[in-house]
Amino acid sequence: MTHDPPSRERACQWRCRRGAALLMVGGLLLGAAGCGEGHSDSGGTGSGKVKIGLVTKTETNPYFVTLREAAVAAATENDAKLIALAGRFDGDNEGQVAAMESLISSGVKGILITPSNGTGLLSTIAEARRQGIAVIALDSTTEPPSATDATYATDNVKAGRLQGSYLRAALAGRPPKVIMLDGTDDSTVSKQRREGFLKGFGITNDSPAIRGQANTNGERNPAQAATENLLERTSDINTVYTINEPVASGASAAMAARGLTQKVTIGSIDGGCDGVRDVRSGKYAATVMQFPVRMATRGVDSVVEYAKNGKKPHGLSDTGTVLITDKPVDGLASQDTDWGLKHCWG
Missing domain, CATH: 3.40.50.2300 (Response regulator)
Known part of the structure; x- marks a missing residue:
């Protein structure tokens, strides 16, 4: 090799x-x-x-x-x-x-x-x-x-755990009220990232902290529609887990339409250059770069x-994950969006 x-x-x-x-x-x-x-x-x-x-x-x-x-x-x-x-x-x-x-x-x-x-x-x-x-x-x-x-x-479990750990720390002690936006039921990545998020956030699948969840096929438009539907049931949320950045973009649009941008913290996974720019502009608070x-x-x-x-x-090689945010939290290593834009999807 x-x-x-x-x-x-x-x-x-x-x-x-x-x-x-x-x-x-x-x-x-x-x-x-x-x-x-x-x-x-x-x-x-x-x-x-x-x-x-x-x-x-x-x-x-x-x-x-x-x-x-x-x-x-x-x-x-x-x-x-x-x-x-x-x-x-x-x-x-x-x-x-x-x-x-x-x-x-x-x-x-x-x-x-x-x-x-x-x-x-x-x-x-x-x-x-x-x-x-x-x-x-x-x-x-x-x-x-x-x-x-x-x-x-x-390591998709690790990526989910980084997102979960960040979003829990960002609550600064407030009780969690979470929306979960997954990929598809049979997707291995969707399962692994969700598992990691729950571990990092410190809750389980049946936790009352989860106020709503939906599959999105990992795509922006279904994610926006799913988020809008979930907000019809309750807008009393403060955290959104997303499987990837297209989903985070859709969720962000739905939150903005409801005037919830400043009340809800969204995290994601991907680390594309557009995603890093979205973190910089405040559409979501953090992403985990792949x-x-x-x-x-x-x-x-x-x-x-x-x-x-x-x-x-032969063998399994972890190609790396880095948390990207301009709002770092104590105890969790991260890089800012300047670093992210130099390394996005490298």
């Missing part, structure tokens, strides 16, 4: 390549169905390039757009070819299975997968590995993690290394 250069240097390299990557991604997505021609058993293409598959949870979530762009850029740097596919929505396990089957048929050397469901892809992953394809999970683990060759991902460029780059590098010398990657 190759070693990453320092993360800031690598992030800078990625930003310099981002323009070219953006132009390539559209063609990859449109042409993916026809990318299997001329492949060899070694996972190369007719031109001798290593062929790598990527399956994300969705095409449109900014987090996965960034991860895909970084994977394209890393493949270009390695003179490899990336085929990028995605589920139709967060939680589309069948779509991810179909995408993996297509990649297996196309003769890729490795598949990078962000699994929506930790157990839903196990048989397809096993078939890919049986055929000698390296399978690497990004962003989310399978259940068990050993189902893939390696995982480069956020590093999808790091995940994608390490995944691509590992497949290229495997193609060159037959050495598969």
Whole structure:
């Protein structure tokens, strides 16, 4: 396995390549169905390039757009070819299975997968590995993690715990009145982040402190609608947990429409540049930064290394989490939004 250069240097390299990557991604997505021609058993293409598959949870979530762009850029740097596919929505396990089957048929050397469901892809992953394809999970683990060759991902329980610990401290002793905005029922990440939040906040699933909860599919508009519906039942809340930044944006809009912005503290997870700017502007108080460029780059590098010398990657690697806020609390390490804007999604 190759070693990453320092993360800031690598992030800078990625930003310099981002323009070219953006132009390539559209063609990859449109042409993916026809990318299997001329492949060899070694996972190369007719031109001798290593062929790598990527399956994300969705095409449109900014987090996965960034991860895909970084994977394209890393493949270009390695003179490899990336085929990028995605589920139709967060939680589309069948779509991810179909995408993996297509990649297996196309003769890729490795598949990078962000699994929506930790157990839903196990048989397809096993078939890919049986055929000698390296399978690497990004962003989310399978259940068990050993189902893939390696995982480069956020510790999502830790990310949820950081959000929960911050929001509880921000109450400064006031009784908690919480709205929970999750992803989808069968999402491993949604379960892990919720679990971590509850631990960090110091409550349980059946706590009376939870005044309302809803699934949002991790998307802004459903989150805004869900928050509005919950506020119809009670506006006596002071804390909002959100699964990610699109959901936090939707919740913030609903709070603003009710005049509750100054009364309610919203936390989130992602750490995208737009999300950091939202923290700076006061739409929500804090976010937990992830590093999808790091995940994608390490995944691509590992497949290229495997193609060159037959050495598969292995094990679970935590790619890091950092709490970002301009309103720090005692006892909890954080960085401000100036730092966040220099490192967002690096």
